[in-house]
Amino acid sequence: MKDWKNYQDQHKERFLQELLDLLRIPSISARSENKADMVTCAEAVKASLLAAGASRAELYPTNGHPIVYGELITDPSKPTVLVYGHYDVQPPDPLELWHSGPFEPVIKDGKIYARGACDDKGQFYMHVKALEVMVQSGTLPTNVKFLIEGEEEVGSPNLANFVKENKELLKADVILISDTAMISLDTPSIDIGVRGLSYIEVEVTGPNRDLHSGVYGGAVANPITILAKIIASLHDENNHITIPGFYNDVVEATPAERNLMAEAPFDEQEFKQDLGIAEVWGEKGFTTNERTGIRPTLELNGIWGGYIGEGAKTVLPSKAFAKISCRLVPNQESNKITDLLINHLQTIAPPYVTVKASLHHGGEPYMTPIDSKEYRAAAKAIETTFGKSPIPVRGGGSIPICALFEKELGLKIIFLGFGLDSDNLHSPNEKYDLANFYKGIETIPYFHQYLSEVSNEGSN
Amino acid sequence: MKDWKNYQDQHKERFLQELLDLLRIPSISARSENKADMVTCAEAVKASLLAAGASRAELYPTNGHPIVYGELITDPSKPTVLVYGHYDVQPPDPLELWHSGPFEPVIKDGKIYARGACDDKGQFYMHVKALEVMVQSGTLPTNVKFLIEGEEEVGSPNLANFVKENKELLKADVILISDTAMISLDTPSIDIGVRGLSYIEVEVTGPNRDLHSGVYGGAVANPITILAKIIASLHDENNHITIPGFYNDVVEATPAERNLMAEAPFDEQEFKQDLGIAEVWGEKGFTTNERTGIRPTLELNGIWGGYIGEGAKTVLPSKAFAKISCRLVPNQESNKITDLLINHLQTIAPPYVTVKASLHHGGEPYMTPIDSKEYRAAAKAIETTFGKSPIPVRGGGSIPICALFEKELGLKIIFLGFGLDSDNLHSPNEKYDLANFYKGIETIPYFHQYLSEVSNEGSN
Incomplete structure (x- = not known):
């Protein structure tokens, strides 16, 4: 199997340049002004699949941004791997904190800096290049399908319909997703769960127009003050979320699972130093890893109201706004939590x-079993290239479509993520280490190989 | 004295057009990009003073925006009126709520719509035109000085020095300011006090960079959540401000004064309907007029943090910000309250x-006695043109420089305001009623006349 390593080594510079070209396209799904860029990016993904050896690749229009589908069916009797990824990226704001342009990728200290470098262009592109490696070295032991969407960062509003309407097209044996992180190259890990999401926006209206804060201040409720009081009330003194019923469906982790989690290497001092914080924060009674892994959360993603420009303006504003999202764990349901949250906000709103409040988007939590042959193939692939067995961990992020994949396609998902928590996902100066990018391309063919081998042994 | 009314009637259309020209200059003192517009506006004010009959008018440069000074000294033995006003305006944001351009004045339903229409271009310009009226009709019984600054809306940072260094230039018998409101044309009133101000900006920093709210959410303090908790704690359940010592220096209004205030016409139903609110809000134990007139307040003027653009971004931001201002009443001191506020915010900040927090600007509260001959001259002028004696009221706004005027120049201030609370000061669609503009020009010469008369009677 050394052939693919040789091929990769010979072409690694080209692989990188191709990725950089993809990163130059500002495919921001949340912004209507980038609609044309989304199509440009989808076309580029399609072209890359065909160039890598896919026998077929095309764009499927949706009510939002197009979905890219590609495939290489070598032999229907072989197992089929469906690779899911997304070519859309988060908005790059705040721009002033970037050291280089978010869509002008630069390589510095062995890292690619660009929006989407890790989430998810750099990661799904490893699969495109791994396909090329396997095809060119004649070592592809499976069939491969690609489903690369353009709306993951806005909650995949159109993917569910596409999946429901194209079950035959998407038929496969396993879904493989590289859109998560590992602990480090020295401590490889595999995510076995992603959290669900309920993302809403809140608008608080006081007076029907902006007022002079001297003439009216003190006599009319200020929507910023009221919104602050509402937000402040959402966590109690133990940082427990106060929404009635919020925790009702949470499946508590067992002591055994919590003990296992406690064994994953974690240095709180290093964690605090990296983030520049004096103290960690979170729900009383849980460790940092538990807080992001097994517990639901409620976070403020944005707030604005009144005068936010340079200098001072003595205004009592008419409105104040916030973007709030909850991360959910098994068995919480996104719709149910969204309703609870919105109802709670309206219930506690004072009469002034x-x-x-309205939903932006949501997604269900998902957990993958670690006793499946697909998980074992992934763990073995990582062990082969990293020299260490990966630790199974529960990640804090969300991939909204996972639960639907399982339901509609009857498939398990393997999260073969090569990012790092420090990759500044959704933040300025997002990066992806070249070492991780190349390690991923090297590891993926082993997954196909081992999957093919265990599949030949019969079902588990 | 009918002469001046005739002159005004003949020239009223030109007076209006001249004011509209002044309103077209975007003299936003808070914005560095409008620095050149500030000079243009100051030059226009100077030209208008000379055109109105001032024997001298010039610009005095400062570290910020220029001060315009003008005068017409007819006879040193006559009383001298120093008119103070400001040619700068508040930023027009949010622009999308204006029905017409903030610097493209339009006349609709007898009202001038433009930023600065009432605050304060439309009001100080009444004095410019009143000067012209008196000069042209040969009826000016006093000396007149004009001090029109360009930094009132940012706290007059350079005016204090100018006043201290130019006491001789500014020597006068009374300061006359039209930068406040009356209850209505049917219920004329005179402000007898303005509140002081402490305006600060707060920056709350959590992690040293924006984080992915899934990967880190729940385990790292969110600065928006913490800022909300801080803001929420600043008012207790009775909407009393919780900063220790905040009320220490407040001179409580006497029962007699509160009884007098209660006699001023106020229709709470109308007040709520006008603002589109279901309930008024404010400090327990005080009426709406008391809350804005005799009580200090703390208002949020702006808040921002995280993602505030279109769509959704799952970020746990590094920073959150707020602009907070307190209105002060006698005998609170701006510096002292600013220190209390900043210290309090830092004291209650949790370790996460x-x-x-830093000062934007401040100003002292000010009250004018109602038993002076200057006040009586103003009251009589209003009675002459409105047919009713004005009600003395305590206004909610601030004119930061008042206390300094009294201290440095030894002069009392008369607030001869012709605005209305509904003029949308500091808000979109600021307006000034033509009727009020013309009534002001008609009333001002009577003030000069009566002042001259009572001055001839000897000191009070």
Whole structure:
């Protein structure tokens, strides 16, 4: 199997340049102004699949941004791997904190800096290049399908319909996703779960127009003050979320699972130093890893109201806004939590203001079993290239479509992520280490090999 | 004295057009990009003073925006009126709520719509035109000085020095300011006090960079959540401000004064309907007029942090910000309250975050006696043109320089305001009623006349 390593080594510079070209396209799904860029990016993904050896690749239009589908069916009797990824990226704001342009990728200290470098262009592109490696070295032991969407960062509003309507097209044996992180190259890990999501926006309206804060201040409720009081009330003194019923469906982790989690290497001092914080924060009674792994959360993603420009303006504003998202764990349901959250906000709104709240998007939590042959193939692939067996961990992020994949396609998902928590996902200066990019391309063919081998042994 | 009314009637259309020209200059003192517009506006004010009959008018440069000074000394033995006003305006944001351009004045339903229409271009310009009226009709019984600054909306940072260094230039018998409101044309009133101000900006920093809210959410303090908790704690359940010592220096209004205030016409139903609110809000134990007139307040003027663009971004931001201002009443001191406020914010900041807070600007509260001959001249002028004696009221706004005027120049201030609370000061669609503009020009010469008369009677 050395052939693919030789091929990769010979072409690694080209692989990188191709990725950089992809990173130059500002495929921000949340922004209507980037609609044309989304199509450009989808076309580029399609071209890359065909160039890598896919026998077929095309764009499927949706009510939002197009979905790219590609495949290489070598032999229907072989196992089929469906690779899922996304070519859309998060908005790059705040721009002023980037050291280089978010869509002008630069290589510095062995890292690619660009929006989407890790999430998820750099990661799904490893699969495109791994396909090329396997095809060119004649070592592809499976069939491969690609489903690369353009709306993951906005909650995949159109993917569910596509999946439901194209079950035959997407038929496979396993879904492989590289959109998560590992602990480090020295401590490889595999995510076995992603959290669900309920993302809403809140609008608090006080007076029907902006007022002079001297003439009216003190006599009319200020929507910023009221919104602050509402937000402040959402966590109690133990940082427990106060929404009635919020924790009802949470499957508590067993002591055994918590003990296992406690064994994963974690240095709180290093964690605090890396983030520049004096103290960690979170729900009382849980460790940092538990807080992000097995517990649901409620976070403020944005807030604005009144005068936010240079200098001072003495205004009592008419409105204040917030973006709030909850991360959910098994067996919480996104719709149910969204309803609880919105109802709670409206219930606690005082009579001085009106509160409107609406869903941005949601997604269900998902966990993958670690006793499947697919998980074992992934663990063995990592052990082969990293020299160490990966630790199974529960990640804090969300991939909204996972639960639907399982339901509609009857498939398990393997999260073969090569990112790092320090990759600044969704933040300025997002990066992806070249070493991780290349390690991923090297590891993926082993997964196909081992999957093919265990599949030949019969079902588990 | 009918002469001046005739002159005004003949020239009223030109007076209006001249004001509209002044309103077209975007003299936003808070914005560095409008620095050149500030000079253009100051030059226009100077030209208008000379055109109105001032024997001298010039610009005095400062470290910020220029001060315009003008005068017409007819006879040193006559009383001298120093008119103070400001040619700078508040930023027009949020622009999307304006029905017409903030610097493209339009006349609709007898009202001038433009930023600065009432605050304060439309009001100080009444004095410019009143000067022209008196000069042209040969009826000016006093000496007149004009001090029109360009930094009132940012706290007059350079005016204090100018006043201290130019006491001789500014020597006068009374300061006359039209930068406040009356209850209505049917219920004329005169402000007898303005509140002081402490305006600060707060920056709350959590992690040293924006984080992925899934990967880190729940385990790292979110600066928006913490800022909300800080803000929420600043008012207790009775909407009393919780900063220790905040009320220490407040001179409580006497029962007699509160009884007098209660006699001023106020229709709470109308007040709520006008603002589109279901309930008024404020400090327990005080009426709406008391809350804005005799009580200090703390208002949020702006808040921002995280992602505030279109769509959704799952970020746990590094920073959150707020602009907070307190209105002060006699005998609170601006510096003292600013220190209390900043210290309090830093004291209550939890260890998960760092809180920086700094002063934007401040100003002292001011009250004018109602038993002076100057006040009586103003009251009589209003009675002459409105047919009713004005009600003395304590206004909620601030004119930061008042206390300094009294201290440095030894002069009392008369607030001869012709605005209305509904003029949308500091808000979109600021307006000034033509009727009020013309009524002001008609009333001002009577003030000069009566002042001259009572001055001839000897000191009070």
